[in-house]
Amino acid sequence: MTERFEYLLRLGDSSLVLAQQSAAWVAHAPIMEEDVALANVALDLFGQAKMWLDYAGEVEAAGRDADALAFHRDAGAYRNVLLVEQPNGNFADTIVRGYFYDVWAHLQLAALSRSSDERIAAIAAKAGKETAYHLRRSEDWVVRLGDGTELSHERVQCSVDALWRFSGEFFLGDAIDAAMVAQGIGPDPETLREPWLQRVGAALGTATLAQPADGWMQRGGKQGRHGEALSYMLAEMQVLPRSYPGAAW
Amino acid sequence: MVTQEWKWLDEVPDPELPSVSITDLGIVRDVRWEGDDLVVALTPTYSGCPATAVIEADVTRALHDRGVQNVRIERRLAPAWTTDWITPRGRARLSEHGIAPPQATLADGPIATAIVRCPQCDSTHTTEISHFGSTPCKALYRCENCREPFDYVKPH
Numbered sequence: 468m469t470e471r472f473e474y475l476l477r478l479g480d481s482s483l484v485l486a487q488q489s490a491a492w493v494a495h496a497p498i499m500e501e502d503v504a505l506a507n508v509a510l511d512l513f514g515q516a517k518m519w520l521d522y523a524g525e526v527e528a529a530g531r532d533a534d535a536l537a538f539h540r541d542a543g544a545y546r547n548v549l550l551v552e553q554p555n556g557n558f559a560d561t562i563v564r565g566y567f568y569d570v571w572a573h574l575q576l577a578a579l580s581r582s583s584d585e586r587i588a589a590i591a592a593k594a595g596k597e598t599a600y601h602l603r604r605s606e607d608w609v610v611r612l613g614d615g616t617e618l619s620h621e622r623v624q625c626s627v628d629a630l631w632r633f634s635g636e637f638f639l640g641d642a643i644d645a646a647m648v649a650q651g652i653g654p655d656p657e658t659l660r661e662p663w664l665q666r667v668g669a670a671l672g673t674a675t676l677a678q679p680a681d682g683w684m685q686r687g688g689k690q691g692r693h694g695e696a697l698s699y700m701l702a703e704m705q706v707l708p709r710s711y712p713g714a715a716w
Numbered sequence: 717m718v719t720q721e722w723k724w725l726d727e728v729p730d731p732e733l734p735s736v737s738i739t740d741l742g743i744v745r746d747v748r749w750e751g752d753d754l755v756v757a758l759t760p761t762y763s764g765c766p767a768t769a770v771i772e773a774d775v776t777r778a779l780h781d782r783g784v785q786n787v788r789i790e791r792r793l794a795p796a797w798t799t800d801w802i803t804p805r806g807r808a809r810l811s812e813h814g815i816a817p818p819q820a821t822l823a824d825g826p827i828a829t830a831i832v833r834c835p836q837c838d839s840t841h842t843t844e845i846s847h848f849g850s851t852p853c854k855a856l857y858r859c860e861n862c863r864e865p866f867d868y869v870k871p872h
Contacts, residue, residue, distance in 0.1 A: 503848045503856075507848040507852050510762070510766075514760075514765065518763055589796075590793060593760075593794075593796040596872060600872075
């Protein structure tokens with residue numbers, strides 16, 4: 468039961484952190500259409516996070532719902548992958564971060580839609596449809612920026628190079644993943660590596676971007692070891708419900 | 717029999733697409749009596765759609781107004797909502813109100829954009845301006861014939 472709770476936190480926290488980060492672009496995006504797009508992607512991700520975290524709370528059976536889990540845990544209790552907590556940076560950084568995530572999430576949700584846990588399968592089927600659309604947009608942008616102007620090409624190559632080291636964590640399984648595999652709940656993360664590399668590699672090729680060489684990969688987010696950026700993000704996200712417990716509209 | 721109850725729900729508009737009722741949108745999945753409780757199963761369109769809670773409140777209020785005392789809303793996730801469930805009447809009403817109805821179900825992954833018909837002048841010479849529009853369920857298009865921008869309900 469504890470393992471499934473941890474697993475659901477990982478799913479929910481990655482959605483939640485990326486949602487919060489994407490939402491910070493509202494009123495700052497380079498064009499109005501992107502303002503709307505980033506807000507809508509964030510909205511879907513918030514909705515997905517709520518479904519995962521509400522279920523996590525039910526599995527834990529300690530009286531916590533999605534709000535309690537979102538607003539009353541510190542960074543060390545968060546289980547998101549490190550990629551999503553990387554700062555928004557420039558527009559290319561945000562697009563590449565979203566793209567790496569979308570390809571991974573799309574594969575993972577497809578596998579989870581066949582989960583032996585019916586609730587997980589239902590959430591994954593719903594979230595997967597939304598993520599397919601996010602992926603269409605983020606892949607489109609990677610190609611447009613890469614195969615765009617000299618400046619956009621240079622910037623998006625920098626983003627790919629800087630964020631590549633956070634992609635390895637997607638595929639590193641631990642005891643919790645092994646327990647999920649054994650119960651037919653979730654996929655072995657390693658099985659997502661090849662399809663991820665194939666899809667991302669093809670898109671980078673179309674975008675005239677170089678795929679970074681294999682190197683050191685960061686790890687630890689799923690186990691609660693985070694960079695300092697996450698604490699700042701959470702401070703902003705959590706300040707209101709922590710300062711005014713029980714506040715309502 | 718719940719024919720009357722379905723008719724009442726036919727009169728509840730979607731808060732963000734008020735030309736269409738929630739039954740035309742295909743989000744009412746089941747209506748049944750359990751003892752003295754009227755159970756209405758609703759499915760969300762998009763998982764983060766802010767209209768979900770409003771729709772639940774609207775359904776409860778509409779049924780209370782018609783004398784149903786105990787209303788229970790059931791949130792149903794599976795099978796996931798699809799725009800294929802929008803009724804022919806719903807599609808016609810969207811068009812009448814300047815919103816292009818969805819063309820075909822989105823395949824897995826990126827697809828070629830469907831041919832989208834302008835709800836104003838019926839031209840198929842249209843361009844996608846933005847993958848996203850004013851609500852999670854819509855994209856923004858422009859007609860190259862009459863030059864009007866319009867919302868398009870994304871196939872989902």
